Amino acid sequence: MSAADGRAGVWWLSPAGAVLLVVPATLVLAVFFDDAYFRQSWGTPKVLTPATAWLFALGAALFCLGALWPLLRSPASAAGGWPQLTAAQRSRLRRAATVVFRLTVVGYLAMAAAGVARGARPAQLLTVLTDQDAFDSTLRLQFAPVTGVTTLTQLGIAYVVLAAVLLSSGRDRGLELRLALVLFLALLRTYFLTERLAVLELLIPLVAVAALAISYRAGRIPARLVQLAPFLLVPAVVAVFSAFEYSRSWVFYSQHRGGSFVQFALDRLAGYYGTAYNNGQLALLHDEGGSVPYGSIEGFWTAPGIAQLHLYTLLTGRSEPDDFSTLLQQYGNPEFNSPGGVAIPFLDYGTVGGLAFFLVVGSLLGLAYRACCDGHLLAVLLYPVLATGLFEMPRYLYWGQGRVLPTLLALLLTWWYVSRARPPRPTSPRPTLRSTT
Template structure:
């Protein structure tokens, strides 16, 4: 059976889940640990709940996760220098990419139709893109989602993964589809204040570009990829500041007595520091050790059809989502409403259960990374979409969210399909 070989890139050490997890969680942990209660109240209008005990638990959770990620990398294996892809695998990838892209467009079309029927007009859109104060909030109220339909927009990351791989394999360039998906995502970021939607598209591309070298013989600068994390803080601040200008500066510019650069830095730090702080509120006032997992399996509680039968009230005796706004008003700041991701298993399973949970998740993610670095197609399909959850571990447990379910479920199914079509004597 004829195959195509893609060379693997060297140098991107930070792509390993253990390194990514530490780079994503430690800076925020240091911020919430070192910033005092007075600054919390002044900068983010919330008391500091996070204490040394919670910090030690966070470090323990990060530690067992990192150890779980490292275990698969310790196994003896022949390090692959390329990925071998069969004709059948290429066909499956292309078909899956086109199907995911088409369903994504259907989801966006349904979402826009729903918004128009709710009163959204071109004049409203023009006000948002002209940076008119308060226009973004007004438009956001019209963008109501349709359960099970607008969720299709979440297949966009899977479409990008498949079409990017097909492009690297010498198939179509898919330039028009990439442009449409990126354009719709940027509009979503501005209109619906969903920066996460941009991360869901950009991070899988970053993971694949950092793993696969172009097959055209271009020179590979290993040192450049190794140094890429040095640029990450500047990229994060720039992107955050760009979209925050539309999202909140029009409101705060007349209230705060600081310039925009300081405002951006305080607000960006606040998203991560208050996420840790909010997770402490969740653990102290909702968990730990709920009768049934809630924060790590959020997709189950909102799954179409199942959510009508399996309700938090019937299983837990209360709905944490209904309790949370009141807790925020009393102990936090409703403007910073992320419940946190690292301590989510503590609320669901208790301390011992949380340690076991993070070790198991780390092992699973580490296995997917090893598959990718070993030149297996299933790893190239799975790890780039898992990478989104790694980067945003602090703010919430992304892998358990309803928005992540379509992409992750599709990636698992696709990984099974492409793995079964192995080249004789080789890897998928």
């Protein structure tokens, strides 16, 4: 069954579907655990109130409401396949992918050079591997980002999207090898630098493109199986999280507390979400009422040039994110430092403004998802990246972070370049010469 047959996409990739998968369950979890459990398991008092929890739930509900109305119209016919690309556009997309891949590799080489210059040595990597302990390693400081240079590593997200879109129409060994390399490099960051988001922000767009391609291009049975994917993906996510948490924190904590690793991993996973909502409540309680939004447009304030000017501090007298770190040191636990994506709009715009933010952003993402399902190239390129923010909403407002800005710019430039591809000129038939006798 093809897109022309009227398929409406993958429910769990839609903005409303994704948010309903993650926000209600994690918010209920945060409400369920009491203050004693918060203190014992996660080292922070519980300050989340039922009233604030209901406010967060209302924001998520308005987001879903805004995301649903664009889906009311029937999906457009995509008789040319999903995504809708001409041969000329596909050729340009491949060239753009090559450029993005090379820039990504340059970013990782720059990161490696910076680490070596700061004293990182192969022996440290071997120590982390043998001891299975990345918590006490100095590698995170030695491989800290260099503004404007190592930022190129974030283009790996754009490359994953471009490669996945190209591979959706058929296998290509070169693309597959380069894609595997980018994923492997992100995996190294995740393991040695305990930067779990580095691999998540590649895997979610990759899964999104693959799921949509199967839904629109494969047969009826594979398309139906894709709709059931969360029943397999959720246990897989828990397993992968547990595997990385072993070297990230279990080796350290196992020396100071009892219990099994499985119990620790599940408790740790719950803690990342529970404390995110709790941290959001902390920020709301101690907010000084800054008049200029920060968290929802963090990428603007941390952009090269603007960050060096300390523009946000000059305008408001506040120092973000340092103020939030100080807040956690005084009232929470700096180890669990997720700001809570559902809380950020209320911090930036107030109660009414925050609710309006969720409604508007939900509508925009609903329109983007509808366009992506219809095969429009710009949405096909951007929406898989935006989907990461849906699944990370309980912890971060991913769309406003500076780490995603290079990817969005690269994909916008790619769309502009590919959309300018000219269709092949029609060839007029040659006149036939009549033979005279």
